[in-house]
Amino acid sequence: MSTPEQNTDDIILSLENVSRYFGNIIALNDITLRLIRGEVHCLLGDNGAGKSTLIKTLAGVYQPSKGTYRVDGKPVHFTSPKDALDLGIATVYQDLALVPLLSVARNFFMGREPQKKLFGLLNVMDLETCATTARDKLAEMGINVRDPHQPIGTMSGGERQCLAIARAIHFGARVLILDEPTAALGVKQSFNVLKLIHKARAKGISVIFITHNVHHAYPIGDSFTLLNRGRSLGTFTKQTISKNEVLDMMAGGAEMQKMIGELEGATI
Ligand SMILES: Nc1ncnc2c1ncn2[C@@H]1O[C@H](COP(=O)(O)OP(=O)(O)O)[C@@H](O)[C@H]1O
Ligand SMILES: [Mg+2]
Known part of the structure; x- marks a missing residue:
């Protein structure tokens, strides 16, 4: 979604018309996404929408097949996750990369x-x-x-998730990318992770928060990008979209509504 009024200095990283292919599979299709400094940007979408591919592209695991990736306004060509880390872009994956013993x-x-x-x-x-x-x-x-x-193996899933996030913050992350940090957690532990995201933002860190739980995303998010089968349905700030509209869009509600409308209008 183009936001010409956005001051480009405010954008810490962006993907401009990025596509990523795996052979014949189009995992990302012409994605434009801009992360504003100090915001929590939620990335929502169903399984297979392309969320993990998108964050792995941001993290330097994958390179875009097409389009431009910019950090602080400058095009970057990461060849490994270390290149991203060196620029302060830290990713916490679901498997966390912790050593239990x-x-x-x-x-x-x-x-x-x-x-x-x-x-x-x-x-x-x-x-x-x-x-x-x-x-x-x-x-x-x-x-x-x-x-x-x-041993870290004695900590709960939520505590481990929090440790991985706290570690990234301590070692100087400017951008924190979290892949479904609350997916495997109960209500209270999810709340602790959300509190930590809140703290990260208070420290000026920009966060990309991946989830398919709107109830986790909406209270903490400043903006929302919805992915659907590799395409972006657009980025919306909290002022411009309600929780129900996000829910609707995720459930394909709008599409469904349209189809029902067409059915009702048809003479059978
Ligand atoms: N390494 C890969 N090789 C081939 N196909 C892939 C690869 N990674 C992802 N895909 C495909 O790309 C699409 C998006 O996947 P993914 O990014 O994992 O989605 P999400 O994280 O939203 O569930 C899926 O169709 C998936 O099968
Ligand atoms: Mg995924």
């Missing part, structure tokens, strides 16, 4: 553990600093960990 603290740092010198010579991981930093940073995000040395 490692401690909460080690999972928080994951290869970026602070070091200390043993006997003034050997560089070793400073596990105590890891533990206190992880505990403090998680507490700042409203996640209270009893013992940061405990």
Whole structure:
């Protein structure tokens, strides 16, 4: 959807007419999407709509087959997720990339553990600093960990989701992409994840929140893009669309209504 009145400096990343093909399959078809600095942008759509393909394109896992990907207004050509991370674009996938047997603290740092010198010579991981930093940073995000040395496998799904998000924020994400973070969670745990998204936005982080649950998306979202079979049905700000309209669009409600109208008008 073109928004000529939008100041381009306000756009942290954008896809302009991006398509992505897998052989004959058109996973994304001419998508234009603009993420405004500091907003929570919800990406909605049914299974197979192209949501994961879209975020993997943003994350540098896939390259667009057509179209332009811009970050801070400049075209980018990512060849790996590291290229995206280097620009502060962090993605939290559904499988989270956590190691169940490692401690909460080690999972928080994951290869970026602070070091200390043993006997003034050997560089070793400073596990105590890891533990206190992880505990403090998680507490700042409203996640209270009893013992940061405990294996992460002992945390609930919601807590793990929150840890993965808190980790991305701590390591300097400017853009946080969350693929269905509430899909496997109950009401209370989903609420904790939504609170964390709220906190991320308060820190000025721009968020892309993928979900097919409108009840999770609507309260927290500033804008909404609906995907349907690889195409965008447009981006709508919260001021311009009601929760029921989002619901309708997701359920194909408008299409259904039209078909029913045609049926009623027909003389059988
Ligand atoms: N690596 C791939 N190879 C072939 N087809 C794919 C691949 N990834 C996704 N697709 C196809 O692209 C379409 C969109 O998939 P996906 O992005 O996973 O949707 P969503 O995340 O919204 O469920 C589907 O038809 C899917 O089968
Ligand atoms: Mg998906």
